[in-house]
Structure formats: C-alpha cells, structure tokens
Amino acid sequence: MRNLGYLLLIGLVVYCVIDIVRSEDDERLGVHPALWVLLVVLIPILGSIVWLAVSRTRRAGRPATAGGRTSSGPSRGPVAPDDDPEFLWRLEQERRRAQQGDDAPEDKPTAG
Numbered sequence: 846m847r848n849l850g851y852l853l854l855i856g857l858v859v860y861c862v863i864d865i866v867r868s869e870d871d872e873r874l875g876v877h878p879a880l881w882v883l884l885v886v887l888i889p890i891l892g893s894i895v896w897l898a899v900s901r902t903r904r905a906g907r908p909a910t911a912g913g914r915t916s917s918g919p920s921r922g923p924v925a926p927d928d929d930p931e932f933l934w935r936l937e938q939e940r941r942r943a944q945q946g947d948d949a950p951e952d953k954p955t956a957g
Contacts, residue, residue: 854889854890857889857893858885858886858889858893861885861892861893861896861897862882862885862886864896864900865878865881865882865885865896865900866878866882868900871903872899872900872903872904873899873900874899874903881896884896
C-alpha cells in the first residue's frame with residue numbers, strides 16, 4: 846500500500862511537469878517554466894498543489910475558444926459542424942436538391 850502512495854505522487858509530479866511545459870506564459874504568472882519544474886520536483890506535494898491552484902485560476906479567468914482551449918484572443922468560430930450556420934445551410938440545400946431529383950420524372954426511352 847505504501848508503494849501506491851509513491852506511484853500517485855510520481856504521477857502527480859509527471860502530470861504537473863507536462864502541464865507546466867505546455868502552459869502559456871500568463872498561466873505561469875510570467876515565471877520561467879524551469880523554476881516551476883524545480884519547485885514541483887524539489888517539493889512535490891506543495892509545488893504541485895501551488896502549480897495546480899495557480900494555473901487553474903488563471904485558466905478559469907480567460908474566455909474559452911474553439912477546441913476547448915482557452916485564450917485571451919477572440920473566438921475562432923464554431924466548434925463542430927452542427928454549430929456552423931453556413932454548414933447547416935449548405936446541408937439543407939443539398940438535401941433539397943437530392944429530394945427534387947428523386948421527385949422528378951425520369952426520361953425513359955420508349956420502345957417503338
């Protein structure tokens with residue numbers, strides 16, 4: 846059971862280090878990523894808790910954009926095709942054309 850605690854701690858540290866490396870500058874409060882990694886590695890429990898608290902509060906303060914990522918910039922557009930009005934319009938036009946093609950009488954050659 847004691848080994849499980851060590852494995853969880855190692856997993857937390859690895860998660861935090863990866864999160865630090867992938868984070869943006871404002872999520873790190875302008876601190877260099879190497880300093881955050883050192884904090885998390887040298888003082889694992891406290892460093893991880895501090896990192897998670899700081900990064901999550903900074904991310905929560907920014908508006909969400911397409912793809913689930915947060916950014917300080919404007920939204921990039923619809924997330925999925927069914928959220929895109931232009932896509933839905935084109936889909937409806939294609940459906941109408943297909944329906945008109947099925948209802949139109951077919952020109953069959955007559956035997957004569």
